[in-house]
Amino acid sequence: MPKLKSLGGALVVLFLFGVRVHAQTPMDLEAAKRYFDDAKAASDADAGKLWGVRLYGPMMFADPQTRAVVANQADAEGTLR
Numbered sequence: 001m002p003k004l005k006s007l008g009g010a011l012v013v014l015f016l017f018g019v020r021v022h023a024q025t026p027m028d029l030e031a032a033k034r035y036f037d038d039a040k041a042a043s044d045a046d047a048g049k050l051w052g053v054r055l056y057g058p059m060m061f062a063d064p065q066t067r068a069v070v071a072n073q074a075d076a077e078g079t080l081r
Helices: 002-014 029-046
Strands: 060-062 069-071
Touching: none
Parallel strands: none
Antiparallel strands: 060 069
16 A cells, blocks of 8 residues: 555655657666556556545656656647657
């Protein structure tokens, strides 16, 4: 259960939108994919019991220094680059 609590906190912080990757991203894209996959697996396992809703959805990782972004899906307007 501790993994779900920390995941829930991380999902709240990351609950945003987009899928594009900044052109100069220094982020490890394979690691980001693993984190997205882990978040989905934990959300699916919980099935909405912890908060009453499934927590997996649009989210992204952002580097505040470089402003690079990696997200798990595209934003609806296609404005995130």
